[in-house]
């Protein structure tokens with residue numbers, strides 16, 4: 362790829378690697394620099410972190426931790442089941458803890474999941490799960506063992522994979538001629554509107570626009586037939602893809618391409634002004650955190666997210682500013698956050714009315730959280746779309 366760099370987010374650790382105190386000294390860091398691919402307009406990191414450093418048996422993110430995500434995959438599965446033939450063969454790439462898979466019959470649904478802890482869980486639930494990365498070689502083995510698939514799904518996974526051409530061509534070879542491939546990932550247009558630069562971290566080497574995807578899919582003989590705009594993960598696009606050039610194209614495809622054209626999403630100048638807004642967001646966040654510190658306020662963070670790893674490390678926010686982070690995920694509790702080493706505890710132990718301000722690391726679940734925490738007398742802080750109190 363011929364890339365032009367437009368944004369530097371500084372030294373960053375593995376975003377989802379929550380550490381024991383003893384592991385702090387040998388933590389891995391890399392330079393998080395972001396660029397634009399001249400050929401396709403893809404927004405992509407200048408260098409990619411090696412996948413096994415991120416996706417392994419210690420991977421901490423569990424899709425099922427949020428009710429929003431559980432409901433999201435349940436309702437999507439219901440609507441897909443209506444359009445698929447009975448006993449359709451389903452393959453999920455990146456099945457995490459089975460949050461999508463559990464909506465399907467294990468006789469018809471198989472999965473690929475490189476994180477050993479999760480592959481073990483879904484195998485034990487009866488879903489044949491290949492504990493490997495999605496590669497051409499694996500796709501050929503799957504076709505040999507199970508035949509071609511009617512439906513291939515990937516949620517928050519395709520944007521994790523550096524080599525998109527291999528990924529898409531392997532999908533093409535695994536899909537029946539009239540099969541459907543659907544994938545959903547954070548949307549670049551939403552990231553620009555929300556100034557949510559924290560969508561960028563090691564696991565998200567690319568942030569997709571529909572326009573760039575159209576270019577990359579086309580060179581792998583795949584066509585976008587529909588685009589659903591989703592609110593999950595801070596604004597995502599669900600991309601529906603078919604092999605056939607004769608497939609009916611839903612108006613949502615043209616609509617999204619036009620919308621992206623109107624904000625010049627493929628242009629370097631658009632990305633440079635985004636980089637300026639990111640710098641301003643950092644200055645504003647540090648300004649209010651410094652103010653609260655001088656006032657002796659108790660400030661914590663709510664949700665130990667991979668997104669907050671980017672924010673805290675880019676802005677240099679450590680225990681000088683944030684006392685601790687609360688998170689519901691057992692695997693993250695009693696560890697420290699990547700890079701900045703802020704302690705993580707359970708909400709039962711740390712989220713109460715002694716807290717004056719809680720930075721919303723999980724801002725993408727703000728509605729769910731505000732409802733759940735309606736008795737909180739402090740205020741939430743967010744940086745999305747601008748730094749403010751909620």
Ligand code: TMP
Nearest residue numbers: 426427664665666667688689690723726
């Ligand atoms: P995500 O933004 O990467 O999906 O991660 C959300 C994180 O926030 C995950 O670790 C679970 C945590 N969380 C809470 O601690 N409390 C909540 O109410 C919700 C919705 C999420």
